[in-house]
Amino acid sequence: MVSASVTIPSDGAALAGDLEIPAGVRAMVLFAHGSGSSRHSPRNRAVATALQLAGFGTLLLDLLTEEEESEDAVTGRHRFDIGLLSRRLAHAVDWLERRADTADLPVGLFGASTGAAAALVAATERPRRVSAVVSRGGRPDLADDALPLVSAPVLLIVGGDDEVVLDLNHRAAERLSAAAHHVHVVPGATHLFPEPGALEQVAELAAGWFREHL
16 A cells, blocks of 8 residues: 655646555546645545545645645636646646556546546546546536547536536536536535535545446
């Protein structure tokens, strides 16, 4: 088993990540966080732990540096820069391919909020490596023209009471051309899935999707 803090280079930036590779790993799942969040997000860490128990390795990654995060908190300059976020996510996929212990493993992407758009765009940039995408309360609409180009299976998980984002997910799903794509609504859940049992449903759904498609 591997449990390590790692640094991933991308366009001159050094991105901090937490890598977990359980014994008997079946595939890797790379997490893309949304605006205002980080690799320390308790929600994504809870999902990552569940995936590790299901036999998946995980890489939780900060797509912005500390300096960029500080700037973004004031200006909002980077949080919707999907081009930047997806490029860095693609570089992280390349980094996994360069590691001896992950080079031959299938890769899935798990995106939350704006990270979902970055995951979808990255999937089009690394179609040979990215085999599945899961979004939690995501903004897939921000992937825009990349949506019809996504070939990997896509699962969009949305809270039933997150009405605006739910509508955006349905609209984005209509533009997806991937043979396998689905919008799953968690009844009664809001944007961050704080309701009892909601996040556990997200983890179970994600594990099932990755198990099927990785």
